[in-house]
Amino acid sequence: xxxxxxxxxxxxxxxxxxxxxxxxxxxxxxxxxxxxxxxxxxxxxxxxxxxxxxxxxxxxxxxxxxxxxxxxxxxxxxxxxxxxxxxxxxxxxxxxxxxxxxxxxxxxxxxxxxxxxxxxxxxxxxxxxxxxxxxxxxxxxxxxxxxxxxxxxxxxxxxxxxxxxxxxxxxxxxxxxxxxxxxxxxxxxxxxxxxxxxxxxxxxxxxxxxxxxxxxxxxxxxxxxxxxxxxxxxxxxxxxxxxxxx
Numbered sequence: 001x002x003x004x005x006x007x008x009x010x011x012x013x014x015x016x017x018x019x020x021x022x023x024x025x026x027x028x029x030x031x032x033x034x035x036x037x038x039x040x041x042x043x044x045x046x047x048x049x050x051x052x053x054x055x056x057x058x059x060x061x062x063x064x065x066x067x068x069x070x071x072x073x074x075x076x077x078x079x080x081x082x083x084x085x086x087x088x089x090x091x092x093x094x095x096x097x098x099x100x101x102x103x104x105x106x107x108x109x110x111x112x113x114x115x116x117x118x119x120x121x122x123x124x125x126x127x128x129x130x131x132x133x134x135x136x137x138x139x140x141x142x143x144x145x146x147x148x149x150x151x152x153x154x155x156x157x158x159x160x161x162x163x164x165x166x167x168x169x170x171x172x173x174x175x176x177x178x179x180x181x182x183x184x185x186x187x188x189x190x191x192x193x194x195x196x197x198x199x200x201x202x203x204x205x206x207x208x209x210x211x212x213x214x215x216x217x218x219x220x221x222x223x224x225x226x227x228x229x230x231x232x233x234x235x236x237x238x239x240x241x242x243x244x245x246x
């Protein structure tokens with residue numbers, strides 16, 4: 001198998017490379033020192049497996065893995081972890097490949113044999129386990145063969161668009177595969193549902209105003225209002241409550 005090693009510590013990368021080079025069944029195709037580098041390299045190198053450290057500055061392993069799932073043919077993931085026994089049980093219960101640090105040859109081989117692509121919902125569940133809480137700082141869109149990271153802080157709203165979700169942000173808009181319900185659950189403290197097809201960033205709401213048809217709509221800060229953000233009567237009271245409490 002072709003393997004990409006991702007760890008912010010060079011000695012850890014060197015240790016994994018040494019272990020893998022002792023086997024003729026595996027080839028190390030590259031290394032990355034953080035999640036951002038990994039997301040840039042995976043579409044180019046197309047590894048079969050990514051050996052992924054969990055604790056890394058900037059973007060941790062859990063978020064990196066969730067973004068890799070946006071690829072048409074995502075690699076299998078094996079997490080490298082120094083977590084306690086409780087967290088290891090969480091990996092086992094969800095059938096996620098992992099190796100404990102310091103990595104041992106036998107454990108690495110077993111993990112490679114069971115390597116598989118973890119689905120997004122499983123990664124989200126795992127991220128909620130004690131000691132593994134890691135909410136995404138970005139959402140990920142496919143643009144051609146590349147992955148585009150969109151900072152959550154920059155997102156104005158999520159709008160359902162047939163089987164995709166359209167993300168409106170400061171530099172335009174993109175389509176992502178996440179469901180609106182899944183996004184609402186993950187970012188419930190930062191976005192409010194205004195109708196069944198839209199979530200809006202509370203931080204980017206300037207005001208509620210009357211719509212031409214007599215209803216209520218959201219006005220975003222610094223935006224020309226190119227998207228009609230109508231608030232349904234069902235959600236109006238909750239939107240007002242969330243705005244009042246921000």
